[in-house]
Amino acid sequence: MTAEPTEQPHQPEFAATGSTYYATLSSVLTGLVLICTAAATKGVAFGPILADGGFFVFPLTYVIGDVLSEVYGFKAARRAVVIGFVMQAVSVLVLWLAVQLPAAPGYLNQHALAAEVSSIAGLAAAGLSGFLAGQLINAWVLVWIKRRTDDGRLWVRLLGSTVVGQFSDTLVFCAIAAPFIGFGDLRSFAVFAALSWAYKTLAVTVLMPVTYQVIAAIKRREPTYQQVAA
Numbered sequence: 088m089t090a091e092p093t094e095q096p097h098q099p100e101f102a103a104t105g106s107t108y109y110a111t112l113s114s115v116l117t118g119l120v121l122i123c124t125a126a127a128t129k130g131v132a133f134g135p136i137l138a139d140g141g142f143f144v145f146p147l148t149y150v151i152g153d154v155l156s157e158v159y160g161f162k163a164a165r166r167a168v169v170i171g172f173v174m175q176a177v178s179v180l181v182l183w184l185a186v187q188l189p190a191a192p193g194y195l196n197q198h199a200l201a202a203e204v205s206s207i208a209g210l211a212a213a214g215l216s217g218f219l220a221g222q223l224i225n226a227w228v229l230v231w232i233k234r235r236t237d238d239g240r241l242w243v244r245l246l247g248s249t250v251v252g253q254f255s256d257t258l259v260f261c262a263i264a265a266p267f268i269g270f271g272d273l274r275s276f277a278v279f280a281a282l283s284w285a286y287k288t289l290a291v292t293v294l295m296p297v298t299y300q301v302i303a304a305i306k307r308r309e310p311t312y313q314q315v316a317a
Contacts, residue, residue: 100312101158101159101160101163101312102158102159102305102306102309102311102312103159103311104159104163104166105311106309106310106311108158108305108308108309109155109159109163109167112151112154112155112167113155113166113167113170113171115151116148116151116152116155116167116168116170116171117167117170117171117174117175119144119145119147119148119151120148120171120174120175120218121174121175121178122141122144123141123144123145123148124141124175124178124207125141125207126140126141126144127140127141127145128140128203128206128207142283142286142287145287146287146290146291146294147294148218148222149221149222149225149249149252149253149287149291150291150294150297150298150301152164152167152168152222152225152226152252153225153229153244153245153248153249153291153298153302154298154301154302154305155167155226156225156226156229156230156248157229157233157241157244157245157302158302158305158306158309158312160230161226161227161230164222164226164230165223165226168218168219168222168223168226171218171222172215172218172219175215175218176215179204179207179208182204182207182208183204183208185200185204186200186201186204212263213259213260213261213262213263216259216260216263217255217256217257217258217259217260217261217263218256218260220255220256220259221252221253221255221256221257221259221260222252222256224248224251224252224255225248225249225251225252225253225256226248226252228244228247228248228251228252229244229245229247229248232244232247232248241299241302242295242299245291245295245298246292246295249288249291249292250288253284253287253288253291254284256287257280257283257284257287258280258284260283261276261279261280261283262276262280
């Protein structure tokens with residue numbers, strides 16, 4: 088009498104991280120995070136619509152995060168997110184040290200630099216917290232859905248992970264960053280948080296066709312895209 092074979096859990100396809108594509112995507116993600124932090128030091132208003140200066144760049148980080156999660160899996164996406172986290176922390180430390188160094192004779196921007204770095208440090212703390220929460224949840228949700236849908240229904244993975252990830256990111260970021268941007272009262276915070284989440288979710292949704300094409304192109308070119316551990 089032979090034992091009945093047990094059904095193996097479904098393993099979705101992922102690529103290994105040794106190619107230049109993974110390194111390039113991780114580098115772009117880190118660069119975008121640093122750019123967003125600097126730009127976000129300014130609060131901007133379009134009539135009643137409140138946002139920060141990095142609003143038009145930040146959704147691209149989620150496009151890159153979706154590509155990394157879909158093609159390389161959660162562990163690889165998490166590694167890229169942690170690298171971005173560390174480099175943002177390093178940038179804040181370097182800027183803080185620059186402020187502490189004695190100014191050269193004739194340098195007239197010490198106070199302006201100190202104020203700017205103070206804003207960047209506060210926003211970096213918010214950005215680091217939101218970035219970690221949002222990107223890691225985004226990656227986990229996308230891979231969790233992929234394990235149940237295989238390579239089909241990519242739009243479900245992209246949309247579902249975006250809605251959850253952006254909500255987590257926006258809530259954490261806005262709670263810490265609002266006072267630094269000038270949105271300290273409850274009404275401004277609520278408007279800022281709600282509009283930020285709606286805008287970022289909409290922007291990533293609008294960019295979904297681009298995300299589709301990038302994912303498809305990398306999957307075709309990745310020789311290691313196969314069933315490997317996520």
